[in-house]
Amino acid sequence: MTDLFRYVPGNSVIHRLNPVTRLLVTIAVCVAAFVSGNLYYLAGLLAVDLLIGFIAGIPGKTLTIFKGLLKIALFLFVLQILLVRRGTPVLWIITDEGLLTAAKVVLRLVIVCMPLALILSVTKVSDLTNSLVQVLHVPYQYAFTLSTAIRFIPQFLEEMSMIMEAQTARGVAFDKARGLKKFSMILPLCAPLLISSLRRTDQTAAAAAVRGFSLRTRRSGYKQYPFTLLDLAAALCSALLIAGAILL
Amino acid sequence: MIEVKDLTFTYKDEKKPALQNISLTVPDGGFLGVIGPAGAGKTTLIRAVSGMIPHLFPGDFYGSVSVNGLDTFETSLPEISRLVGTVFQDVDSQIISPMVEDELLYGLENFGIPREEIPVRMEEALRKVGIADLRDRTIGSLSGGQRQKVAIASIVALRPQVLLLDEPTGELDPQSSRQVFSLLKELNEEQGTTVIVIEQKIMLLCEFSAQLAVLNQGRIAWQGDTRSVLLHAEELLALGVNCPRVTTLSRILSARLGEEQPVCTRPEEAEAMIRRLIR
Ligand SMILES: Nc1ncnc2c1ncn2[C@@H]1O[C@H](COP(=O)(O)OP(=O)(O)OP(=O)(O)O)[C@@H](O)[C@H]1O
Numbered sequence: 389m390t391d392l393f394r395y396v397p398g399n400s401v402i403h404r405l406n407p408v409t410r411l412l413v414t415i416a417v418c419v420a421a422f423v424s425g426n427l428y429y430l431a432g433l434l435a436v437d438l439l440i441g442f443i444a445g446i447p448g449k450t451l452t453i454f455k456g457l458l459k460i461a462l463f464l465f466v467l468q469i470l471l472v473r474r475g476t477p478v479l480w481i482i483t484d485e486g487l488l489t490a491a492k493v494v495l496r497l498v499i500v501c502m503p504l505a506l507i508l509s510v511t512k513v514s515d516l517t518n519s520l521v522q523v524l525h526v527p528y529q530y531a532f533t534l535s536t537a538i539r540f541i542p543q544f545l546e547e548m549s550m551i552m553e554a555q556t557a558r559g560v561a562f563d564k565a566r567g568l569k570k571f572s573m574i575l576p577l578c579a580p581l582l583i584s585s586l587r588r589t590d591q592t593a594a595a596a597a598v599r600g601f602s603l604r605t606r607r608s609g610y611k612q613y614p615f616t617l618l619d620l621a622a623a624l625c626s627a628l629l630i631a632g633a634i635l636l
Numbered sequence: 637m638i639e640v641k642d643l644t645f646t647y648k649d650e651k652k653p654a655l656q657n658i659s660l661t662v663p664d665g666g667f668l669g670v671i672g673p674a675g676a677g678k679t680t681l682i683r684a685v686s687g688m689i690p691h692l693f694p695g696d697f698y699g700s701v702s703v704n705g706l707d708t709f710e711t712s713l714p715e716i717s718r719l720v721g722t723v724f725q726d727v728d729s730q731i732i733s734p735m736v737e738d739e740l741l742y743g744l745e746n747f748g749i750p751r752e753e754i755p756v757r758m759e760e761a762l763r764k765v766g767i768a769d770l771r772d773r774t775i776g777s778l779s780g781g782q783r784q785k786v787a788i789a790s791i792v793a794l795r796p797q798v799l800l801l802d803e804p805t806g807e808l809d810p811q812s813s814r815q816v817f818s819l820l821k822e823l824n825e826e827q828g829t830t831v832i833v834i835e836q837k838i839m840l841l842c843e844f845s846a847q848l849a850v851l852n853q854g855r856i857a858w859q860g861d862t863r864s865v866l867l868h869a870e871e872l873l874a875l876g877v878n879c880p881r882v883t884t885l886s887r888i889l890s891a892r893l894g895e896e897q898p899v900c901t902r903p904e905e906a907e908a909m910i911r912r913l914i915r
Pocket residue numbers: 647648650654672673674675676677678679680681693725
């Protein structure tokens with residue numbers, strides 16, 4: 389789980405894009421997926437997703453994410469074809485329109501989720517937040533919140549598993565429980581965890597304050613995020629994707 | 637110079653003061669070690685010197701604290717922070733960024749250190765703390781000791797005139813602990829950095845700090861130059877503060893021989909003393 393979002397260093401075209409451009413491409417793919425009603429075009433967008441992963445130099449991870457999404461997609465697909473009542477029946481209660489809608493919904497889901505996961509794994513959080521502040525003038529407070537939240541996810545999971553281990557040692561059988569049962573066993577542990585992380589948040593705020601949090605401005609960042617021709621090309625591709633979705 | 641005058645501080649909603657009538661002075665370029673049992677108020681003292689008290693921790697504040705002539709009550713926190721660097725006791729809450737490099741950049745960027753100087757300072761801090769190889773790692777992938785070093789490096793990079801450290805060796809092995817103290821000594825001697833360090837390993841304090849303050853229940857039990865404080869070994873022990881064996885040795889010898897021997901803080905000194913006595 390944590391491994392899925394771990395940053396993969398590299399020097400691919402995607403790595404060299406401005407983080408803001410990467411976000412733009414992601415959004416363009418999403419918009420195109422929702423605008424287009426053409427099944428072939430959607431399939432094409434899916435291919436674009438996979439292509440992004442391969443260009444970024446993380447084919448293995450791309451396929452892992454893809455397979456994971458396919459499982460969810462399959463479930464949704466079945467649900468959809470059983471639910472849609474319009475159109476002419478093809479087989480049992482399945483209609484042609486049901487099949488079509490289901491295919492579109494599922495494709496859209498996969499298309500939208502993939503680039504976000506891919507881009508996050510080739511972009512450092514700090515680069516993303518810094519460039520949002522520098523280029524898009526997002527207030528620093530929001531960027532700070534985002535990056536600290538991401539900073540504390542691994543720690544939160546670590547503490548969670550520590551508490552669970554401690555409980556297991558006391559005879560609580562987490563491993564035997566599944567589904568809702570397991571959830572109801574974990575839930576009571578969340579309270580102490582939340583309290584300890586709230587206390588920590590205070591400390592972290594203090595740590596930021598004594599290192600000049602309030603002095604920071606949009607121009608404080610050491611790393612610069614200039615736009616290059618590469619970004620222009622990516623922006624053009626994004627525009628084409630959306631234009632294609634509208635026209636086809 | 638750091639001057640704490642008759643400081644009494646009670647955290648908001650608490651009845652008992654965490655610090656009571658604290659007075660102490662650390663000269664420019666001084667090196668003060670602070671020791672004492674849990675809950676003695678050591679962290680609170682550091683918070684008062686760094687300006688976090690009263691700026692971030694509300695409560696009743698009597699007396700005064702001044703750092704290099706600035707009264708912490710009247711000076712804004714960012715202004716004090718330009719002079720004072722603080723390494724927190726809880727390393728994990730001190731580290732803000734998801735990556736090591738960004739953690740070092742954070743303070744440097746905020747305080748507006750000139751662009752061309754930033755890489756120099758970063759490399760220097762990483763090298764001095766001995767973690768140059770960790771630069772591109774994520775914080776989540778580091779051990780506790782490595783994280784502690786990152787926290788120290790991120791403050792050292794700021795080159796503060798006053799350096800406050802709250803149990804900086806808590807997660808470190810003996811060798812790394814010594815390394816940290818050697819670094820403090822280097823900064824103290826070469827750059828004139830004033831150092832206040834809370835430390836439970838008395839051996840390290842004896843060897844490196846010029847002054848020692850023993851806190852107990854919010855009050856200063858003893859303070860002064862390290863050797864004179866160590867004369868109170870038995871009373872210190874009652875507070876749970878162990879003296880190094882060499883110090884105990886010189887004390888026992890003084891008592892047995894009926895003549896005052898100098899207090900030893902290092903094995904070499906004890907060796908010299910014994911040689912002298914045998915002769
Ligand atoms: N944020 C706070 N709010 C209220 N009370 C606090 C706060 N921080 C500390 N205290 C109280 O102040 C007293 C001194 O605490 P402090 O943390 O300074 O002790 P310490 O000497 O650093 O202990 P330790 O060795 O455990 O770190 C304790 O009684 C503690 O409960």
